Amino acid sequence: MEFITLFGPPKKKEPTVFEKIKEAVGKTKENFTEQLEELLQGRKEIDAGMLAEIEAIMIGADIGVNTTTEILASIRAQVSRQTLSDPTQLKNAIKEELRRILKVNYAPPRQVEEGNPFVLVMVGVNGVGKTTTIGKLANRFRKDGKSVMLCAADTFRAAATEQLEIWATRSDVPIVKQKAGADPSAVLFDALQSAKARKIDYVIVDTAGRLHTKNNLMAELEKMTRIAKREVPGAPHEVLLVMDATTGQNGLTQAKEFTKTAGVTGLVLTKLDGTAKGGVVTAIARDLKIPIRFVGVGEKMDDLIEFSADDFVDSLFAA
Amino acid sequence: MFETLSDKLQKVFKNLRGESRLSELHIEEALKEIRIALLEADVNFKVVKQFTDTVKAKALGQEVFESLSPGQQVVKIVRDELVEMLGGSNVKINFTSQPPTVLMLVGLQGSGKTTSSGKLSKWMQKNGHRPMLVSVDVYRPAAREQLRVIAKEIGVKIYEGGPDDKPLRLCQDALREARNTGHDVLIIDTAGRLHIDESLMQELREIKDTVKPHEILFVADAMLGQDAVKSAQQFHGQLGFNGFILTKMDGDARGGAALSIKHVTGQPVKFVGTGEKYDALELFHPDRLVSRIIGMGDILSLIEKAEEAIDQKAAMDSLEKIRTDGFTLEDFRDQLRQVRKLGSLESILSLLPSIGPFKDLQKAKVDEKEITRIEAIINSMTPKERRNDKIINGSRRKRIARGSGTSVQEVNQLLKQYAQTRQMMKNMKNTMFGGRKLPKGMKLPQMPF
Ligand SMILES: Nc1nc2c(ncn2[C@@H]2O[C@H](COP(=O)(O)OP(=O)(O)O)[C@@H](O)[C@H]2O)c(=O)[nH]1
Ligand SMILES: Nc1nc2c(ncn2[C@@H]2O[C@H](COP(=O)(O)OP(=O)(O)O)[C@@H](O)[C@H]2O)c(=O)[nH]1
Ligand SMILES: [Mg+2]
Ligand SMILES: [Mg+2]
Numbered sequence: 001m002e003f004i005t006l007f008g009p010p011k012k013k014e015p016t017v018f019e020k021i022k023e024a025v026g027k028t029k030e031n032f033t034e035q036l037e038e039l040l041q042g043r044k045e046i047d048a049g050m051l052a053e054i055e056a057i058m059i060g061a062d063i064g065v066n067t068t069t070e071i072l073a074s075i076r077a078q079v080s081r082q083t084l085s086d087p088t089q090l091k092n093a094i095k096e097e098l099r100r101i102l103k104v105n106y107a108p109p110r111q112v113e114e115g116n117p118f119v120l121v122m123v124g125v126n127g128v129g130k131t132t133t134i135g136k137l138a139n140r141f142r143k144d145g146k147s148v149m150l151c152a153a154d155t156f157r158a159a160a161t162e163q164l165e166i167w168a169t170r171s172d173v174p175i176v177k178q179k180a181g182a183d184p185s186a187v188l189f190d191a192l193q194s195a196k197a198r199k200i201d202y203v204i205v206d207t208a209g210r211l212h213t214k215n216n217l218m219a220e221l222e223k224m225t226r227i228a229k230r231e232v233p234g235a236p237h238e239v240l241l242v243m244d245a246t247t248g249q250n251g252l253t254q255a256k257e258f259t260k261t262a263g264v265t266g267l268v269l270t271k272l273d274g275t276a277k278g279g280v281v282t283a284i285a286r287d288l289k290i291p292i293r294f295v296g297v298g299e300k301m302d303d304l305i306e307f308s309a310d311d312f313v314d315s316l317f318a319a
Numbered sequence: 320m321f322e323t324l325s326d327k328l329q330k331v332f333k334n335l336r337g338e339s340r341l342s343e344l345h346i347e348e349a350l351k352e353i354r355i356a357l358l359e360a361d362v363n364f365k366v367v368k369q370f371t372d373t374v375k376a377k378a379l380g381q382e383v384f385e386s387l388s389p390g391q392q393v394v395k396i397v398r399d400e401l402v403e404m405l406g407g408s409n410v411k412i413n414f415t416s417q418p419p420t421v422l423m424l425v426g427l428q429g430s431g432k433t434t435s436s437g438k439l440s441k442w443m444q445k446n447g448h449r450p451m452l453v454s455v456d457v458y459r460p461a462a463r464e465q466l467r468v469i470a471k472e473i474g475v476k477i478y479e480g481g482p483d484d485k486p487l488r489l490c491q492d493a494l495r496e497a498r499n500t501g502h503d504v505l506i507i508d509t510a511g512r513l514h515i516d517e518s519l520m521q522e523l524r525e526i527k528d529t530v531k532p533h534e535i536l537f538v539a540d541a542m543l544g545q546d547a548v549k550s551a552q553q554f555h556g557q558l559g560f561n562g563f564i565l566t567k568m569d570g571d572a573r574g575g576a577a578l579s580i581k582h583v584t585g586q587p588v589k590f591v592g593t594g595e596k597y598d599a600l601e602l603f604h605p606d607r608l609v610s611r612i613i614g615m616g617d618i619l620s621l622i623e624k625a626e627e628a629i630d631q632k633a634a635m636d637s638l639e640k641i642r643t644d645g646f647t648l649e650d651f652r653d654q655l656r657q658v659r660k661l662g663s664l665e666s667i668l669s670l671l672p673s674i675g676p677f678k679d680l681q682k683a684k685v686d687e688k689e690i691t692r693i694e695a696i697i698n699s700m701t702p703k704e705r706r707n708d709k710i711i712n713g714s715r716r717k718r719i720a721r722g723s724g725t726s727v728q729e730v731n732q733l734l735k736q737y738a739q740t741r742q743m744m745k746n747m748k749n750t751m752f753g754g755r756k757l758p759k760g761m762k763l764p765q766m767p768f
Pocket of ligand 1: 270295
């Protein structure tokens with residue numbers, strides 16, 4: 001079987017995060033500007049006030065106190081060593097620090113054994129966009145000519161299965177489901193059996209939203225990954241933690257806990273079409289070295305783009 | 320766990336003893352810590368700035384109280400100031416004298432509007448109202464189905480409308496239906512939307528202008544970060560909401576966004592969502608959120624919760640039993656059931672402060688399954704055994720294990736726990752309360768963990 005490149009280069013030119021956000025922000029009367037640009041205009045020297053303003057932008061983007069302080073300390077050191085003095089260089093220096101943190105090297109998804117599906121599990125707290133992202137990913141894989149199956153393992157939330165079914169219909173992919181309240185692991189088991197029998201390329205597993213503080217629900221997730229592994233060698237090949245861009249500092253704890261129990265391999269940052277910047281992923285990338293894979297920029301099927309550290313850093317400083 | 324703000328402030332001021340006034344230098348130092356704590360709790364940085372300025376003005380030159388250390392004193396100023404900021408009048412729902420009272424829930428995508436609509440309807444019903452629900456979320460896949468399932472589960476009337484009805488039409492029809500069928504409350508669940516989405520915001524304005532809801536509630540996720548001010552400001556600016564619901568407070572987010580929202584809109588938190596179940600809705604208590612934001616735990620919530628759920632009489636009975644040392648395995652089981660009634664054990668433990676005597680308790684991961692198992696074991700005993708554990712010998716243990724689907728070791732362990740609890744309660748009776756009446760609701764130290 002061929003090596004499935006889940007995150008290979010996009011086939012066609014996609015709009016960048018920057019453009020998408022520009023489009024979204026364009027809906028308002030506000031102008032889309034670079035806060036940094038404005039801030040630095042006409043200034044001759046890097047001074048304390050300037051750094052304080054930059055700090056405010058970074059904190060305001062949810063980058064967090066620790067990461068912000070660390071980056072600014074490095075900048076201050078460069079300023080005092082006089083390797084950095086020109087305000088026009090300042091912008092690049094800061095962006096460079098951020099890019100360095102965000103460009104987490106990640107191992108590509110494991111090769112899938114002959115006759116087995118690639119198993120992708122979506123996890124995250126409540127209401128972040130797991131189901132919607134699955135709909136978007138299914139569409140994406142279908143467009144790449146792959147066969148996809150959805151697994152409705154959120155048997156808890158009211159009408160969660162119906163929601164996923166609508167997404168399945170939209171991309172014309174099969175869905176495996178059971179009745180509300182069923183054991184999620186049982187649904188997963190069914191889906192994996194069925195996918196193997198039908199030689200499906202990708203199984204995308206929807207899970208119920210859960211707060212990382214709920215031990216029993218986290219244990220359930222752990223059990224699901226165990227089942228996946230038992231039924232398909234090497235599965236789950238990908239565990240994506242979905243995070244809402246409006247999330248504050250709690251995002252870091254979420255990432256830690258979900259990684260511990262579910263072995264998160266990547267992040268999806270949703271709702272970047274709003275005004276929230278999603279800066280907490282910087283802290284996550286820095287502390288946990290989890291790569292960000294995709295960005296959600298709307299509620300429609302095509303509103304999913306691959307993460308680019310460069311665009312993301314630009315968007316952090318956009319007003 | 321993280322060091323709490325109070326711990327940090329104690330450190331800042333540890334050299335100050337003996338001085339009679341809070342000095343500027345010390346206050347600056349303290350403010351730095353306060354600032355970081357608030358930012359880490361997701362309070363918006365602009366709000367933090369204003370807040371620390373106020374605290375500074377209040378703290379400067381204050382005399383150092385005899386009874387408080389300077390650190391405690393600053394904590395107190397911070398605390399009081401935060402409570403003041405979060406508090407406010409008008410936290411009740413505005414009911415109209417000419418029913419139906421119309422409530423509309425609005426907010427960003429996924430914040431918890433639909434779930435909260437269900438919870439509110441249940442709450443209303445419990446309080447003697449006849450609520451009706453209507454979903455006008457015609458966008459999100461299966462959103463209306465979701466509310467229908469919830470309504471059915473709760474046993475509340477829902478106006479379903481036609482599959483192609485537009486939001487405004489749905490509201491109008493539901494209102495008429497509510498009026499005609501004697502429902503005194505109509506709760507409108509709207510689609511999630513971004514505050515910058517002009518056309519969808521316009522849709523809400525139209526509903527507001529036509530239906531004239533008595534109460535518009537903004538539903539905000541407790542995990543919100545710095546952007547909370549923007550969305551809240553815009554929703555408020557365009558719709559003028561009367562309050563907000565803070566959801567997902569059963570997690571460990573500090574909930575500082577609530578402070579930002581209150582600060583920029585002036586509207587109070589009216590309810591707090593504490594779980595996915597439909598009774599997980601609580602009234603808001605500013606002091607508790609403040610303790611949580613600055614990391615002092617939420618002991619008050621805990622006590623009140625205990626008060627609500629624990630049958631007072633049972634509590635007194637069991638106190639009597641401790642006095643007479645007649646605490647049997649049956650009582651032990653009753654206690655477990657009481658604990659269960661309190662809701663998820665984890666949610667209770669998470670309310671405890673991460674400091675002081677509860678430090679380790681919080682770390683102890685309590686498995687709900689464990690309670691089920693303990694119950695099963697006790698259920699498999701004969702009434703005689705439950706009243707007198709001394710007769711439970713080896714063969715009885717084997718029988719009990721078989722009957723409850725557990726192992727003899729597990730039965731042994733339970734009996735040990737029971738013995739320890741009984742001992743603990745005996746000690747407590749002697750030391751803590753010294754024969755005085757047990758404070759209301761204070762029954763938790765008797766938990767067998
Ligand atoms: N604006 C916007 N909304 C999104 C995005 N992703 C998901 N949503 C919305 O967020 C809400 C919750 O999404 P859902 O997929 O049900 O979340 P889940 O509970 O994690 O499965 C829905 O209203 C979605 O339409 C996004 O990228 N942008
Ligand atoms: N843990 C927890 N989950 C909640 C709470 N309120 C809502 N949710 C969950 O958050 C998710 C989104 O809720 P929903 O009502 O669909 O949000 P809506 O898109 O605003 O209508 C669902 O998974 C709910 O079960 C709460 O107070 N605590
Ligand atoms: Mg879902
Ligand atoms: Mg909804």
